[in-house]
Amino acid sequence: MLIIKLNATNSTNSYLRELSNNKQLEDYTVVTAKHQLQGRGQRGTNWESETGKNLTFSVLKDISGIPITDNFFVSVVTALAVRATLNDFLIPNLSIKWPNDILSANKKIAGILIENNIKKNALGSSIIGIGINVHQTYFENLPQASSLQLITGKTFNPDHLLLGTITHLKFYFEQLKQHKQKLLKAEYESFLFRKNKPSTFKKIDGSVITGYIQGITDSGRLCVLEQDAAIETYDLKQIRLLY
Known part of the structure; x- marks a missing residue:
């Protein structure tokens, strides 16, 4: 697995997309950066991240075997993988806020931005952007944001979080490869924030x-x-x- 570490880039998703357009990359190639100048979130929002305090990375994933009708399962798999990783690190009260924000109690601690490459009405590859708030302790005008350190009072090794996430991504994508959509959907729904409330x-x-x-x-x-x-x-x- 190739991991490219950058001090700064506009966006790890954009960097990885340009790289993959210019050369053949192996599955699960990762680009991580200490600082993103133009990090992006869902609904066209910016992802605010203090330099060197958080984990921001993108993963290239071959999804050519997934039917285009199941494209949302890339999001399901990723959300489950990030949630499982944070659970391994004993982060409490984890849930998934639809479609794929990860919360501890009602505080957002991780976000996901997925950009699928579709050609001739078929899925090709996906660039999966993940941001985890690790050691940042101040979030300007973001009252619902928090970090692993704020929640637990502990410090974390970002490399361990990264490798843990990749391990869980491989597990859940294997489940998808084995056509276990119903099980994945049920697990995802079991963690949905405010379900039945x-x-x-x-x-x-x-x-x-x-x-x-x-x-x-x-x-x-x-x-x-x-x-x-x-x-x-x-x-x-x-x-x-x-x-």
Whole structure:
């Protein structure tokens, strides 16, 4: 497994994508950086990370054997792998906030950005960006963010976190390769933040609703039981869970 360590780059996802466009890379090639100048998160947001305090890396994964209809399972597998790694390090109260933020209690400690390469209506490769807040202790205007150090009072070896994540990624991708989608979906849903609890959501039109998260569809849409006892499904652009 090739691990490329950088002091700084605009984005590990962008760096790895450009590298893979120019040369053949082995599966699970990793790019990690102490500082990202333009780190990105879900919904077009920036990923704020203090230099040298956190673990930010991207992984190149061959997903050519996965049906395009199962593309959300790349996100499922990654979220489960990061959650399992943090569980190994005894981080408490872990859950997955749909689609793939990792929380401790109600604090975000890790985020994931997945960029799949699709050609001729088939999956080719995926660049999986992962950010884990490790030792950062101050997050400006981010009241829901926290870090492993803030939560536990301990320090961590980022290399151990990185290798642990890769180990779990390999395990869960092997499960996907063996067509265990139902088991993966059930495990993912078992860790869903606020599942079966009364929750508040903001829809794309600005309206606010209450409902109960029931799970996800196979394509990754969120299933919400709403006040009229109907279950509606939403994609990432249509709804946002409010804390």
